[in-house]
Amino acid sequence: AQKVTQAQTEISVVEKEDVTLDCVYETRDTTYYLFWYKQPPSGELVFLIRRNSFDEQNEISGRYSWNFQKSTSSFNFTITASQVVDSAVYFCALRGGSARQLTFGSGTQLTVLP
Amino acid sequence: DGGITQSPKYLFRKEGQNVTLSCEQNLNHDAMYWYRQDPGQGLRLIYYSQIVNDFQKGDIAEGYSVSREKKESFPLTVTSAQKNPTAFYLCASSIGAGATYQQFFGPGTRLTVL
Numbered sequence: 652a653q654k655v656t657q658a659q660t661e662i663s664v665v666e667k668e669d670v671t672l673d674c675v676y677e678t679r680d681t682t683y684y685l686f687w688y689k690q691p692p693s694g695e696l697v698f699l700i701r702r703n704s705f706d707e708q709n710e711i712s713g714r715y716s717w718n719f720q721k722s723t724s725s726f727n728f729t730i731t732a733s734q735v736v737d738s739a740v741y742f743c744a745l746r747g748g749s750a751r752q753l754t755f756g757s758g759t760q761l762t763v764l765p
Numbered sequence: 766d767g768g769i770t771q772s773p774k775y776l777f778r779k780e781g782q783n784v785t786l787s788c789e790q791n792l793n794h795d796a797m798y799w800y801r802q803d804p805g806q807g808l809r810l811i812y813y814s815q816i817v818n819d820f821q822k823g824d825i826a827e828g829y830s831v832s833r834e835k836k837e838s839f840p841l842t843v844t845s846a847q848k849n850p851t852a853f854y855l856c857a858s859s860i861g862a863g864a865t866y867q868q869f870f871g872p873g874t875r876l877t878v879l
Contacts, residue, residue, distance in 0.1 A: 655807070660805070682864075695870055696855065701865075742808070752823060758806075
């Protein structure tokens, strides 16, 4: 069985603050893939990143960075110098190598205040 | 422009009526998916199709039906057997059905049953 936990239901920050969204996962597969998606108010999910279980290097893309730690089964997402346009629901998702489907966390609603 | 289209964006139906949600993609993807999203929850898989004329049940298939007669199209019918059909429905596609493939999402259809 697969499970993704996003314990933070809602987070509010003031513009230019850094914010970290937590994601903890469970899987029995040794090969698996982790994803982050952004869902703005329009509703469409926007792909942000994919990481496989064999690559524990942290990744940075502009103001976004991801910290993957297999030892704690976590794949956290940090936004540096947040902006109002970052306001959205962010989903962490997992797909094990043997699984037929993507398992989503319940999402974190991020609100960035001006 | 390549992408996934879902129509309509908002749909209202009376209780007891069947309703079909459209999903079309021009990405030449083999795999397609239907998800349901309820407020404050993550996405849950309803059905998926790895290839034309094939589809499999996801976690919450009861009360739903699909067809995959063409590669580009994967319509979802919400039947009167679905006890609580009001939700946001998202269609997705990927190049293949394997775990490594990123899923691309459509803009969604918000169904309200009165």
